Amino acid sequence: MTDLLVLAAFIFSFLAFARTRQANERFTRDIAFLQSEIARLSAAHLPGTLVAGPATDVAVVETQAPEVEEGERSAATIEPETIEAEPASVPPEETEPQKPRESLESWLGARWAVWVGGIALALGGIFLVKVSIDAGLLSPAVRLVLAALFGAALMVGGEMIRRRGPADGGQRFANAMIPGILTAAGAVTLLGAIFAAHAVYDFIGPTTAFVLMGLVSFLVLGLSLRHGQALAGLGLAASLVTPLLIDAEDPSPWSLFAFLSLVWLAAMATARIGRWRIVPAFANIGLALWGTVYLIAEDPAVTLPVSLSLLVLIAGHAYVWPAGADDAEPEAIEDAAETLPVAEDTTTGAGDASATPVPAQRRAAHWRRLLLPRHAPIILTGAFAVLMTGLSLIGPLTETDGNPTFEFLAVTAALCFLGALRARAVTAALTAGLMAILGVSTLATLPLLLELSSIGVVAERSFATSPVAALSLAAIFIVLCAFALHRHRDRHRFAILWSGLAAVTSVACIGLSFLILGTYSFDPLHGLAATAAAIAFVTLAEIFARRDASFPSVAQGLLLAGALGQLVVAAHALSDGLWTVLAMAVFAVAFIAATRVRNWAALPWVGALGFVFVLARIGWEPTIVGPLALGRTPVLNALLPGYGIPALFALWSAYTLRDWPSDRLRNTLQAIASLFGLLTLAILVRHAMNGGQLQGGAPSLSEQSIYTLLVIGASAILMRLDLSRPGSFFRYGSIGLGAISLLMMLSAHLVGLNPYFTGELLGPYPLFDLLLIGYLLPGLAYAALARMAIGRRPPAFVAALATAAAVLVFTWATLSVRRAWQGPSIADWKGFLAGETYTYSVVWLALGVLLLVASLRFHSRSMRIVSGVLVFVTVLKVFLFDMANLEGLLRALSFMGLGIVLIGIGLFYQKVLTARPKPAADVLPGSGA
Incomplete structure (x- = not known):
């Protein structure tokens, strides 16, 4: 009971609540009606008041200021008519009541x-x-x-x-x-x-x-x-x-995914009518979770219903919701807006920078609008759903009796088509590109993972069509790229993004397939497919350049870069060793040569990228043909054409485009040509001096000396080129190479490879030994470079070169003295002889005097400073070292010789220098002063 x-x-409580609610709503409607009537009656007198005020003001102005011109009167009388013409039901903006804040009582x-x-x-x-x-x-x-x-x-x-x-209840209490x-x-x-x-x-x-x-x-x-x-x-x-x-x-999986597809379509149709974005996103996630869990959990899984549900999802995004909701605004309007000048403030005469964003900010905003439109949550979740479920179709954890490769291809192609069809759904195309790359990697590596099938981790199934799948995906992206560029020809950012996507995805698909499944020596399937893709990219660049003169050069460059990437894959698939390097160099120089028939700004940049690929290939295999196949004959081996021919091509490219309008391009090609030249000489020296091998121990002093001389020579060549054809690369490149050579000299010649510390033998012949190439020749080279740099490079750089020359010559003289007393081995463990110690003083003083005389000949204050430093060092040696270690006649001769030299230097300064006029400016040797 x-x-x-x-x-x-x-x-009864529920019925009473309903009745009370109805009465409350009736009273609310009556009160709202009365309030609207009061507002309407109050607004009826508002226009007359607005007209009377300005009219009175105008009359006063005309009475008190009769000298006002007729044009000003007419302008003054227009204002009342304008206000009077406004609708009477529109109140002034300043009198519009603000929305009252909701009280605690209302909230409760x-x-x-x-x-x-x-x-x-x-x-x-x-x-x-x-x-x-x-x-x-x-x-x-x-x-x-x-x-x-x-x-x-x-x-x-x-x-x-x-x-x-x-x-208005739904607006006021939308969440209650x-x-x-x-x-x-x-x-x-x-x-x-x-x-x-x-x-x-x-x-x-x-x-x-x-x-x-x-x-x-x-x-x-x-x-x-x-x-x-x-x-x-x-x-x-x-x-x-x-x-x-x-x-x-x-x-039944068919009934399950048919029901889920109907639910998803119903949700999307409802969202289209209500213009919603949250419910479709959750619908995408729900369908993805169902598909992924089913594929992983079911054994065996029927994949076709899942694939069809994904196709329904993609078609719904394309034609149901959001469909073309974000495609209404053409990008041409946005691009034109970037060229408009910034509005100026006529009251101050200055532009308001905060009111109008700079073009860079506009471009960033337009890119964000393209990648993240209003309905981005729907597109992103939908693309993620297809990515997650599509990869599960071919994943190693999915066990199935069939071969879902073609289903994966269909789903990926459909997602890519969505990104090509709808401009604001370009994130779907990007996701399709990622899906294609990951899918090819999965398909190609699955045979390797089959070895784990004994522990039940990987499904036992065969994917013999994985190379065909990779090539098909590359073809799909190229075809849809052409479709997207044709359909959205007025959207430049869309063209740039799609060109880059097609280039990267197609190269990655064919390249990964060749890398994992191909035959490295000769693979005609991947080679011909890559060649056909390269032709397709060049054809697209040609067609759209002819059709639309405003076709973005960046998009054209990305298409050409895709062609270059495909040609690189083809070179590796159809050739091996030296021929691969030469083919890549030919492809690179071909893009440079194409500038003679097509004046495309992207062509030389793609050619420069081709030379970078050649450098990368050389870095991966420096011997060109492999260590075992490389001959031991100096110079005449595979290194000469492998390094020399690309160097000649790079040099020809830099010379051909010496008048190209882009300074950056000219500097880039000049840098590549210089690098190839140095690399060729250095690698040939390394091979010749290391017994016909490149992979050996640390370089010796003789080998390092050749590298140093090469860098010094390259710095001099760039400096000479800068004199004949000034350029920023030549200018800064010569300084950079000079700095590198200085670091090499300090770290290797004076410390790391110094025979005094390493004990390396100098050779049987005095003077013509290791010290000659290791110290004297680099010192003379530094002196010549310093002389060339006078007045053409910063004084600090010139002083550094001159100091390096003096240090190397001083080291050569010192170590030559030790060789004369100790023989071919001058290691530090052998100590010093008395006569050797005295000879050091004689040689150092002689060098100081020679430098002093040379400073008189060339009027160089810097040389006098170096001479003074050398003499000061000799004085310290005599008083601190010779006094303690020499005895008898040698110690007396050391001090006597030092005294005579110092008095002679004093006489030199008193008689010779004071008799000559003071030079206008201090210069180094060869300045002509």
Whole structure:
């Protein structure tokens, strides 16, 4: 009896609440009507007031200022007419009342009460069912019928309240709408009743339960058009959970994914009508989770239904929602806006930088609009859903009896087509490119992973078509690139992005397939496919350059770069060793030569990129033909053509484009040509002096000396080229090479490879020994370079070169003295002899005197400073070292010789220098002063 009273009280409470709600809504409508009438009557007098004010002001102005010109009067009288012509129902902007802030009472009464009420209704229904079950009052069938009727009553009540509600209620309380909450509670009750009838009491079979739950979910999705996006989310969640709640004896993947596809289409159609973005994103994620979990968990999995559902998803994005919602604004308008000047403030005469963004900011904003449009959540989640599920189709964890390779190709092509069809869905094309690259990697490496099948990790299946799949994907992207460029020819950023995508994806697909599955010595399949792709890229660049003069040069360059990449793959597939390097060099110089027939700005840059690829290939295999195949004959071996021919091509390219308008390009080609030349000479020296091998130990002093001389010579060549044809690369390149040579001299010649520390033998012949090439020749080279750099390079650089020359000559003289006393081995462990110590003083003083005389000849103060330093060092040696270590006649001769030299130097300064006129400027040898 108590249970029946509780049930009756609940029903009466609900009816009373509904009646009270209707009366409250009626009063609200009456008050709103009265307020609108008051506002209309008040606005009726507003235009007259506005006209009277300006008219009076104009009359006063005309009376007090009769000297005002007629043009000014006419301008003054226009203002009242303009104001009078405005509609009377539009109040002034400054008198428009602001929207009042919601009070705590309104929040509690209009929002909190609705939320808690909805929860209370759901809990009341649950408790009512529990009470009936515990008391045993009603049979299960009656309880289910009552629950279903209660759910239907809630949904009907929600619809009735919505129809009778205030017009602005949905806007004011969008997140606390009573009709939507009642409808949601009714839908949950119905779904619960159907599930209980199937899973708990077994009143209905799985098919009936599945159909009924699906109908309720679709009904909720339809009602969401009236009640908002939140209810659509509930219907979508119920639809996605429905297959989990139904325990079928023989589940069919065809029925499952057909139902999920219908649910997804219904959600997208509802979202299109409501212009929603959140529900479609969750629908994409839900479908992806279903597909991925099914493919991994089912053994074996039927992949075709999953693939078809993905195709439905892609087609829905293309033609249902968002379709072409973001494609309305043409990019040409945006590009034209970038060329408009910044508006100037006429009151101050200066432009307002904050009002109008700079072109760089505009370009960044336009790129963001292209990559992240308004409906980006839908496109991104949809592309992610296809990526995750599509890779699961061919993944190693998916066990299937068939071969889903072609299904993967179809899904990838469809996603790529979506990005080509819709300009604002370009992220789908980018995702398709990533999907293609990852898919080719998976297909190509799957045979290797099959070895793990013994532990049950990888499905045992064969993908013999993986090379064909990779080549097909490359062809698909090239064809769709042509379609996208043709369809959206007025969108330059779209063209740039698609050109780069097609180039990178096609090269990656064919290259990865060749790298993993190809035959390195000779592979005609990959070679011919790459050659055909290169021809296709060049053809696209030619067609669109002829069709549209405004076709972006960046997009054209990306197409040509794709052709170059394909040619590099073809060179590796169709040749080996030396021929591969030569073919790559020929391709690079071909793009440079093409500038004679096509004046495309991108051609020489692609040629320069080709030479960079040649350098990368050489860096990967410096011996060109492999260490075992490389001959030991100096110079006449594979290194000469492998390094020399690309160097000649690079030199010819730099010379051919010496008048090209781009300074950056000229400097780049000049740098590449110089690098190739130095690299050729250095590698030949290394091979000749290392016994016909490149991979040996650390270089000796003789080998390092040749490298140093090469760098010094290269610096001199660049300096001479800068004199004949000035350029920033020649200028800074000569300084950079000179600095590198100085570092090599300090680290190797003086410390690391110094025979005094290493103990390296100098050779049997004095003077013509290791010291000659290691110290004297580099010192003389530095002196010649310093003389050439006077007045043409910074003084600090010239001084550094001159100092290096003096240090190397001083080291040569010192070590030559030690060789004269110690023989071919001058290692430090041998100590010093008395005569050797005395000879050092004589030689150092002689060098100081020679430098002093040379300074008189060339009028060089710097040489006098070096001479003074050398003499000062000799004085320190005599007084500190010779006094302690020499004895007898040698010590006396050391001090006597030092005294005579110092007195002679003093006489030199007193008699000779004071008798000559002071030079106007200090110069180094050869300055001509």
